[in-house]
Amino acid sequence: MADLASGKGHRDENFPVASALIAPAHRAPIMHFYRFARAADDIADHPAAGPEEKLRQLEAMRAGLGGDGRPEAMALAAVMRERGLDDVHAHELLDAFVQDVTVRRYATWEGLIGYCRLSAMPVGRFVLDVHGEDRGLWPANDALCAALQIINHLQDCGKDYRALDRVYVPAETLAATGGRIEDLGGDRATPGLRAAIVQLAERTNGLLRESAPFAARIRDRRLAAEVAIIQRLAERLDAMLMTRDPLAERVHHGKAETAMIALRAVAGHFLGRARG
Incomplete structure (x- = not known):
């Protein structure tokens, strides 16, 4: 079989993968x-x-x-x-x-969440199982993992369309905002596509509100700290998507910014545990 490896590793991901905290x-x-x-x-x-x-x-x-x-x-x-x-x-x-x-197109938000049920939620569930955490945490995990997946899709929406003809922006959202699939091939988002991205970022913010208590409920303190960092990074990226055009602007954290967000997230998390 042909080697289809991209050369990408865990340090190239948007969010921590088995960091030193684990x-x-x-x-x-x-x-x-x-x-x-x-x-x-x-x-x-x-x-x-x-x-x-x-x-x-x-x-x-x-x-x-x-x-x-x-x-x-x-x-x-x-x-x-x-x-x-x-x-x-x-x-x-x-x-x-x-x-x-x-499958290269999704008709509805529910269809996109159904995809996240397979593509994202099992990753967090596996990590919880490795740590022996209670499965009662799965709903909060699922909300966070779905949010991470959708944020990645929105960041890469132009690249996914141009390179793979794959579109994760639901057709119903584009129809509601006046956007078109072909808009994803442009150098910058049209008003209709921009409105669709903002609408999806707002719905993703709802998922992040669901997952906000997740870290505090995890027994393993080291895993809890990593989840707190991931939650904060996701919140910041989602906020960026509401104000920046991923076709024309950078919607990623730099290394220094990531480190600062991580330090603040860990400090806030352990302070909250101490108070709780």
Whole structure:
């Protein structure tokens, strides 16, 4: 099979992945899950590979979870067996990447959230399972993970359209604001597309309000601190999307800004725990 790796690693992501805050005992399985997800994402997003090749390689990823397929999946399967972790999250993630290959448009917000149910929520659920956290945290996790996914989609909406002909801005939202799919190919957003992006950022803000209590409810203090950072970074990026055009302006944090946001988020989180 052709190597479709992008060369992207965990330090290139918008949000922390198994940072130094995470206890070393938990970092290894999370990194195995990340490498599995990264490999599958690279397959689904490769701009030159055809759908048949992508689906063939994703099936090899799934076979690896059973013990005979892609090495990234086999390594993850071994860690899950060793730790007694359910492989449902890995399979759901593969379902999302198959959907990336076979579905290029979303009609409604609900359809987009349904995609996030496969593409984003299982990632956080896996991390919670690794830490032995209560599954009662899943609704808050799901809201945060869906918000992160949609923020990424809005940041990359032009690139996804131009490179992959993939559109995550729901058709109903574009229709309501007077935007068109073709607007995503421009150098800057038209008024209709800009209004659609703002509307989706506002709905994402609703998800972030749902996830706001998440970090404080996590027992593991180190994981809680990382989630507090992710929550704050997401809030800031979502606010940026309400005022900046992702087709024409930078909608990302610089390293220094990320570090400052992280320090403030951790300080605020532990101060809140002390008071609570």
